[in-house]
Amino acid sequence: MTVFSDPKYPGEREGQSPSHRSDRANDPKPLLDIQNLSVAIHGKPILKGISLTIGMGEIVAITGESGSGKSMTALATIGLLPHGSDASGCLSCNQDDLLTLTEPQLCKLRGNEIGMVFQEPMTALNPVQSIGDQVAETILIHTNTPRAEAFKRAAEVLTRVGLPQDRFPLSRYPHELSGGQRQRVVIAMAIALRPKLLIADEPTTALDVTTQAQILDLLQKLVREDGMGLMMITHDLAVVSDMADRIVVMRHGEIVEQGPTRALFANMQHPYTRALFEASRHQAALEDKPGGSALLEVRSACRDYRTPRKTLFGPQGSFRAVDDVSFTINKGERVGLVGESGCGKSTLTRAILGLEPLQSGAILLDGQPVFTHGNTNLDVRRKMQVVFQDPYGSFNPRHKVERLITEPFHLLPDPPIGTKRREAVAEALTAVGLHPDDAGKYIHAFSGGQRQRIAIARALIIRPELIVFDEAVSALDVRVRAQILDLMADLSRDYGLTYLFISHDLSVVRSITDKVMVMESGRIIEQGPTASVFDNPSEWYTKSLLEAAPTLPPATGGGDHAADPTL
């Protein structure tokens, strides 16, 4: 693109190493200067005296777990704190003291001087407006550009973010685009006026690994080309390890450590930073187990979905979501299933659980079909349980934990009652590291990680032969994720558990499975022992997945690695 070839401000250009650029942190006039910023919402402190700077052309990553205050820092910077917030300290961007500006002044700044990209591209765009309207709007509200000119510039910006006009005309609506493409539109809106500061709040968390890599590349390229400062919020250290100039680690509304990326990774001072780092690369201790007889057999399974008619009375089309898939899981095996969204993972899962019929092929558990006579085969169904991704949405908030985790009992012909039932509840809760007394509490009393433990207890309580983990740790913070993975390894040892672990996160699959299957466009294109598939992938697609997956630099942290008891 040549449209924006003249730099608006003297930012730094490509070819400079992060260590050079990080000198910018000492620049006397950084682009964004946050000093001693505190924010309280309805009197409750959320940010406690944080100080950080971002220079022009500099990428600063803010990382930490949920509730650490990283998103609040971003919202404070763009002046969009929730109602009832009270901010104090100094927050200046390009010489403007943002905390003293009036709302109309802030409106002039947002989208013009400071752009922002959000986490969830699927919902970040207005569904009833075309992408051209939405990108042009940024230009129209801040400048006196005529409409036609604004749309021409919107087209240029969209091309610049990788949505060329011949394939993605301005008249497209968000629902016609994939998640990655929508995120590009959001980025186009944010950079249309070439802001000095770009804030990206978990911009790739909801995306597949390959799309994530593309979006990260795009952000990096735009920042380098325009000399923007980039505040990148992420919970995943690996995502920013080869991109950020500096890293800021936050916890409970405070900055615990910050510094140039390489130096920070080389010498982590704070135990919390080390804990985060360790948890990100955590390997659960899986014991080798001899594979038993075949438990789950999937034979040439095909699953078709009907697509809408092309013409009013035309024939209905069909889409093959699962295409001739065959595999076997033996008793005691721990198998991973990886692939990008839309590859058919979830469809295959539903078929395995007997929730949907197959068009051809068969799925057998212990030699019996999971789906018979148009219904789930309950004899088989009670031997399988599932743990879902969202620990917040998968529980009825009006039931107590006891009722929640005993729900699978209705699958049994003679469910335990009285003392036996209470014993079963206590045992399941103890097995997942909770206390038997927790049975009397409601779900809102538990954190995300505890809820996922309860979900596992619910799956365990009827002693299933197979547990399906469907993205079961994807929504968790890294340290909680590490604990849940350890729990799975323990349960696998103690209960001889067989599980199918479905995930888009390759590093997690590697740490928790013996065998892995790679799925693409409804087919299993590669399967084998986890270590050999990851180390020597034979398919191009597997290689591209592995290359796109962000990795952490090797551990070189300073200090001792003893766990901090206060964490």
Place this chain on the structure above:
Amino acid sequence: MLRYFFKRLTSLIVSLAIASLVIFLVVEVAPGDPASYMLGINAQPDTVAALRAELGLDVPKWQRFLAWAGGMVTGDFGTSYTYRTSVSQMVADRLWVSLPLALYALTLSTLIAFPAGIYAAARRGKAGDLAVMGATQLGVAIPNFWFAMMLVLVFAINLRWFNAGGFPGWEGGLLPGLKALTLPAIALALPQAAILARVMRSSLLDILGEDFMRTARAKGLSYRQALWKHGVRNALIPVLTIIGLQFSFLLAGAIIIEQVFYLPGLGRLIFQSIGQRDLIVVESVVMLLVFAVIVVNFLVDLAYAIVDPRLRARA
């Protein structure tokens, strides 16, 4: 879009066919003889037989259905037993009152409800919101016939701005007709506006919590701009549904208001016909109302597609 249109149109035709069959079955095939029902329990057998012949009840049912449905399509609704005039003419006369009245009331209700709902949503929890919500509570709670009588007392009897009732017809021009319909339209519109304003407010509040509203703010739109440019259109779907329901209700449900203002509308016609056991009129008017409801739903469906591009794509 064209496919969506035809799909909706097909569904409209099928609904009409099913509705006509159901109405026919309920009125004509239900236990009891329509002729003896219409004449009452003291009727002479020969009178009943004569009416049966006149109504065509002596031919097979499927022939009667075809004749009735065919007549509906061609605009021949039969002859009223009580009034001895063409039902089509009677209905057409009444429709000239009821249809403008319903449209008038609906326009008023929308004009009141949209600003009120948007205003309340924009000031959620503040005094303005509380005032609007309080007013809508009252609007829903006040019986509209009482409100109609208050309107008559104030504007017709005290201020003498309007007539207390009656309808001069459209022959005298548009204005006198509209003037006669103004008080009834206000009386009808008030509760509808109150409901619609509440729906608009809650729908808009849902939208205000959406991620794309935050995106709009991050672009530099003020709260109010974001509300108007991105919020209102997204909030319209539930509002359109309610508008469709309200129109159907206003067309036939204005019986009480028509009584209060002595308006010769459809509601009064159906009320009188039921009292006089004139099944032919009842059947025709009910079919006409069903037709109106289905057509309004069709129009609402089209409006959805205009508002929301995703619906166009999904068809």
